[in-house]
Amino acid sequence: MKIIQPARDTFWRTVFLVSAALPFLSIWGSVRLARTLEVDFLTRPSWMGLLTGLFLLGLIPLLAWTLTWSRFKERILAFTESPERLADKFRWLGWALLFISVFGYTVTFMLPFVKNLFGGEGCIRFLVFWYYSLAGLAAIKTVRREMAWFTALFTVVLIQTVLHLLAVNFSYVTDYPFAMGWSETSRYYYPSLFLSKLVYGQEYPLPILHPTLHLLLAPPYLIDAPLWAHRLWQVLMRLVLVGAVVPAIMRRLSVQKKTAQWMVALGMFLFLFMGPLYFHLAVPVIIVLYGVSHQDDGKTLRLGSAQAWLAVLLASVWCGWSRVNWYPVPGMIAAVLYLLEVPFKGKSLWQYLSKPALWFIVGALTAFISQRIYIALSGIPPQLFYTSLSSDLLWYRLLPNASYFLGILPAALLASIPMWLVVYISLRGTRGGWHPIRLFFIFSALLALFLGGLVVSLKIGGGADLHNMDAYFVLLLLVAVYLAFARYRREDGTFDQPVELHWAIVVLLIVMPAWSQLKSSAGMIAYDENRTQEVLSALQARVEDVNARDGEILFITQRHLISMDMLEGAALVPEYEREDLMEWAMANNVEYLGRFRNDMEAQRFALIVVDPLNFNYLGSNYGFGEENNVWVRRVMKDILCNYREDAVFREDDIALYVPQTGERQCP
Secondary structure (H helix, E strand, O other): OEEEOOOHHHHHHHHHHHHHHHHHHHHHHHHHHHHHOOOOHHHOHHHHHHHHHHHHHHHHHHHHHHHOOOOOHHHHHHHHOHHHHOOHHHHHHHHHHHHHHHHHHHHHOOOHHHHHHHOOOHHHHHHHHHHHHHHHHHHHHHHOOOOOHHHHHHHHHHHHHHHHHHHHHHOOOOOOOOOOOOOHHHHHHHHHHHHHHHHHOOOOOOOOOOHHHHHHOOHHHHHOOOHHHHHHHHHHHHHHHHHHHHHHHHOOOOOOOHHHHHHHHHHHHHHHHHOOOOHHHHHHHHHHHHHOOOOOOOHHHHHHHHHHHHHHHHHHHHHHOOOHHHOOHHHHHHHHHHHHHOOOOOOOHHHHHHHHHHHHHHHHHHHHHHHHHHHHHHOOOHHHHOHHHHOOEOHHHHOOOOOOOOOHHHHHHHHHHHHHHHHHHHHHOOOOOOOHHHHHHHHHHHHHHHHHHHHHHHEOOOOOOOHHHHHHHHHHHHHHHHHHOOOOOOOOOOOOOOOEEEHHHHHHHHHHHHHHHHOOOOOOOOOOHHHHHHHHHHHHHHHHHHHHOOOOEEEOOOOHHHHOOOOOOOOOOOOOOHHHHHHHHHHOOHHHHHHHHHHHHOOOOOEEEEOOOOOOOOOOOOOOHHHHHHHHHHHHHHHHOOEEEEEEEHHHOEEEEEEOOOOOOOO
8 A cells, every 4th residue: 555645735735724723723612611611711811821822823824824825835845844954963853852742742631730621622632732743743854854744744643642542541550449430340340250269269150241351351360469450451451452453464464664564553553442442352353363364276275264264263252252243253254354365256156155154154153152151151040141132222322412422323434434435445446356246245244244333332331432333343444454455366366556545545544543542631540548548447347347247248339349358358249230230220121120129128238339329310411311310210219218328438439328227218
């Protein structure tokens, strides 16, 4: 693949226009922010200074853009291109500026003042990112003068975004003792169930939700690791496994230049994190990519076929323990690779399609059987594994809504249309290179995964990002890079030449992946160690008090405090963990919720540890309004009708509930 570089005038006029537009858009965002904060910016010198500075920051590049249409054009462009003419003795300045530029955006939004005030303002975030990118552009042209201006800018954008992604992920590694976020405690409790004999001294049922994800997170329990080590392990698993998909794809491509190799690899890395692809689902993708190969129609193909079968079966077993909607994915990926690499010419329809069809069918059946085996081993009734199939579909989340401001459909289209442009451009010049059967089934597989991803995203509990579109994005990425780098075989058995992509399409390819990472901020978690220790001591005292009365304690949340021995003498009650409760509430599992209601009415537990329960119904104009309502109606009400709040630690999102006495009051 070759990038068609922009003309000199076009490149710099585009840079000037973007540099002018972002400050003016930031003025609009700042005024809106001031009104939200009820700040009269006309009477505040600091705000007026900010708006004036933004105005000048936009006016200067706008003036430069205007002058590029005049007789002063060469002077303007010569000035902006001065970094590539810097004397060799000043190259160290380029390296220093490059270091500052690639880390500058991340560090800027780590500053508490900037993060708290402007962290939610997209225009300001992009303004800061853009100007650090321009600084990086100047730096690269100082040290690598032979690199094209557009390539240099695109490279620094990729590096800056990837480093920001790494910083955001590693910022979650902290020794803060309580859960950060709604489901974090589940990520560290469920893995312990695979080693329950070691961790708790007795066997407990295996997890229902995402078993392979939690299996991958279990190893830290083997060395009795602290919570910060569990967090570090999860970050490493996410980065390493999702990142490992990239070399698995790159080995199938033919990218000659080192710079191009890095650009393609970093771009694919960001694309996979856009959804994101969950790291446990990267495993079957890696297995298939390394196991399925069709180099020719001779012995290598027959040997590759046996290897491919093993890869499809292993990946399908893993998917059976992962997610229902991933049952057919290994077989589909293997089949599409076959369709890309093996010509139809000289074969009957049955001869050509029998192998990929069998991979698809046998792979899906293997995944189903694999899950049935896991269910038998888990010690949990089978019906609890399929509740998501009966949960409600929230069709309005296809379009912009309070839970996801882009909406699933527009976001999926924005993310994938640039890839489809690559597919179109690649196919446009290959007349006679493809049999229609090959294209029909490739596009059918993509359509099936696209529609399936939409449906799964619309299930209650989803629709806040694109992670349920992961299988579609993985397959689309494979098809697009195969076509762009001409690694498919034509009907005559030969390879085409890699395509030439217009620079504007290359820009579009990175917009959504970059935006998905840049909207977050990195930053170490700051907390008061003395205060959190007091909370732990208070919880420990409650545990000892309940144990002295031979009572039971239900940890609906914060179960890692038990699994990691952060509380002494706290016994695990395996039922009614928050993610399980939420899953059954969304699916309206009458039997499971009935048992929960009976235990609440019987006041089985002397103490319940959960987040503060605020009995409040929300409309669909609130983020996750429907999820809140089923939780309130089917879980929270049963607790509050039989228990009362006895203590609350709001900074840590922990509340303690004890049985009501006398006549019970319901909210």
